[in-house]
Amino acid sequence: MTTKWLLGCVLLAAACTNPKQIVLSIDTTAGIPCDIDRIRVRAVATSTATFEQQVTSTTRFPITVRLSDDTGDGAFDLEVSGLLGSTEVLRAAGALQFGSSGPDLAVNVVLEESCTVATACSLPELVRFSSPPPPVASRFQCGQNVTWYQVNDMTSDLFSDACNTPGMNAGKVLNDGSTGAAKLPLSADALNNFQFRFYGRPVRQVWVHEDGYVSFTMNNPDEKNDLDAGALDRNLTHTGVPPPQQSAMIFWDTLTLSPTGVCYSLEGPAGSQKLRVTWRSTCDIMPCGNDNMNFTMVLDEKNDFISFTYGDMITANPSKGQGLSATVGVVNKADGCPVSECNINTGRCANDRPCGYTQVFSNVARGSHLPNYRLEPRP
Numbered sequence: 001m002t003t004k005w006l007l008g009c010v011l012l013a014a015a016c017t018n019p020k021q022i023v024l025s026i027d028t029t030a031g032i033p034c035d036i037d038r039i040r041v042r043a044v045a046t047s048t049a050t051f052e053q054q055v056t057s058t059t060r061f062p063i064t065v066r067l068s069d070d071t072g073d074g075a076f077d078l079e080v081s082g083l084l085g086s087t088e089v090l091r092a093a094g095a096l097q098f099g100s101s102g103p104d105l106a107v108n109v110v111l112e113e114s115c116t117v118a119t120a121c122s123l124p125e126l127v128r129f130s131s132p133p134p135p136v137a138s139r140f141q142c143g144q145n146v147t148w149y150q151v152n153d154m155t156s157d158l159f160s161d162a163c164n165t166p167g168m169n170a171g172k173v174l175n176d177g178s179t180g181a182a183k184l185p186l187s188a189d190a191l192n193n194f195q196f197r198f199y200g201r202p203v204r205q206v207w208v209h210e211d212g213y214v215s216f217t218m219n220n221p222d223e224k225n226d227l228d229a230g231a232l233d234r235n236l237t238h239t240g241v242p243p244p245q246q247s248a249m250i251f252w253d254t255l256t257l258s259p260t261g262v263c264y265s266l267e268g269p270a271g272s273q274k275l276r277v278t279w280r281s282t283c284d285i286m287p288c289g290n291d292n293m294n295f296t297m298v299l300d301e302k303n304d305f306i307s308f309t310y311g312d313m314i315t316a317n318p319s320k321g322q323g324l325s326a327t328v329g330v331v332n333k334a335d336g337c338p339v340s341e342c343n344i345n346t347g348r349c350a351n352d353r354p355c356g357y358t359q360v361f362s363n364v365a366r367g368s369h370l371p372n373y374r375l376e377p378r379p
Contacts, residue, residue: 020069021104022096023129026080027062027136028111034142034201036082036089036111041065045076057142061135062108074098078123082111087333090115094123104129110136113204116218140204143197143304147354148347149330149375157298157307158372162278163263174210175261180225181209184264184277194266194273196301198246199332200377208262208277212251212326214297215244229253231362232331233338243331243357248375250297250308253326256283275299284315291315295370304377306330308360310370322365330375331357347378 030036032055041051053063067078075097082090090111099105106129115121162170169190173182184206186194196203198216207215211229215221221244228240229252235242243249258281265276276298283291294311308328313321320326336342336356337349347355360373 020074020098020100022067022098022126023104023106023132024065024067024078024080025062025106025108025132026065026111027109027133028082028090029136029138029140030082030090030111030113031140031142031202032057032059033084034145034197034199035113035140036084038083039063040079040081040083040088042079042081043067043076044079045071061139062132064132066104069098071098078107080109080111080123088117091117091120092123093120096123096126099126106130108133113140113218118219140202142202143200144377145379146197146200146304146377148378149306149358150378151344151358151360152374152376153371154374157300157309157374159294159296159309159311160276160278161263161280161294161311162265162276162296163260163280165263165265165267165276167265167267169266170264172261172263173208174257175259179210179257181207181215181220181222182262183207186266190266193270194275194301195271196273196275196299197304197377198248198299198330201246206275208264209244210257210262211255212253212279212282212295213244213247213249214277214299215247217244217246221245221247229325229327231327231339232329232334232357232359233342235334236336236338242334243327245331245333248297248299248306248330249327250295251279251293251310251323251326251328253284253320255279255293256286256288256291258282258288271302273301275301284317284320289316291321293321306375308373308375310372313370318368319365321370322367323361323363323370324365325363327359327362328373329357329359329362333357 039053043049079093081088092109092115105126203216230240232243234240260280263278278296282293292314296309298307315321334357336353342355
């Protein structure tokens with residue numbers, strides 16, 4: 001298999017003389033360009049050939065690519081990926097076999113949000129080609145382009161305990177003695193109807209971690225439960241591992257949950273829904289003793305605001321309840337520049353590149369009572 005096989009016959013199919021072809025149709029339910037902004041096709045036999053195409057909100061789907069046989073035995077491996085910048089986000093892969101000369105075959109690939117790099121989707125079966133399939137009807141819609149969050153003290157959302165809120169979209173997680181991250185058991189309909197956007201991206205999954213943060217990744221943000229709290233830039237400064245991606249940290253620290261665990265409640269009418277997540281009677285030590293820390297994060301779909309609100313923050317060492325070993329902020333992907341070089345008023349580095357995060361504070365005691373914060377998305 002040669003590069004000419006893919007780059008030549010994909011783009012100039014009429015000039016190819018080999019009658020054996022597979023028509024590859026590519027579509028996605030991902031948001032464009034907030035989830036992915038590029039499609040990559042990689043074919044591997046005796047050699048590897050790659051084709052890439054930028055995708056925008058005006059790209060017509062499905063994208064159709066004709067593959068002509070230059071393999072020798074007709075067998076090859078195909079990988080179809082969706083990328084955001086240089087990061088591969090979605091993947092479908094498998095082995096294919098060209099048929100004998102005759103009618104063209106087709107493989108119709110839809111990159112779903114479940115087709116992650118860690119759990120790539122299998123390619124669908126080959127079918128006889130007649131015409132490209134219609135575009136998917138369920139593509140997620142991106143919000144505004146967001147690169148940073150403006151931090152405001154004193155939010156109108158005062159601390160309220162989601163553990164006291166009844167309803168079908170309310171409950172508790174991590175209240176069974178389990179640790180690490182837990183997926184909120186919201187129904188697919190509830191999630192689809194919740195129009196909150198994080199960094200302009202639609203929310204398909206919500207993970208809650210015992211250590212005081214929420215993450216919106218498709219897979220567990222801390223699968224081995226070994227990601228210790230720290231400043232958002234510590235991987236950039238080579239002082240530790242990076243923070244979990246696509247996460248909001250209301251009080252990221254090494255914490256111990258009470259038997260209540262973490263409570264959640266999705267409430268309000270369509271268009272004005274709020275998801276509240278409460279860490280109730282959380283401890284800084286184990287066993288808890290007299291520690292009693294309480295805080296609630298509020299995600300507002302009306303304007304994509306994020307509120308961090310704090311109740312009693314009582315610990316054996318008062319400065320610990322004031323954030324002495326905690327980090328507060330939001331992170332998309334912390335790969336821009338260290339905190340010292342990130343302008344908190346613009347969210348950009350000295351070279352005008354987005355920082356990839358907004359750190360409110362880290363490892364600094366904030367006084368006798370933590371202030372409430374409202375984070376507002378900015379382009």
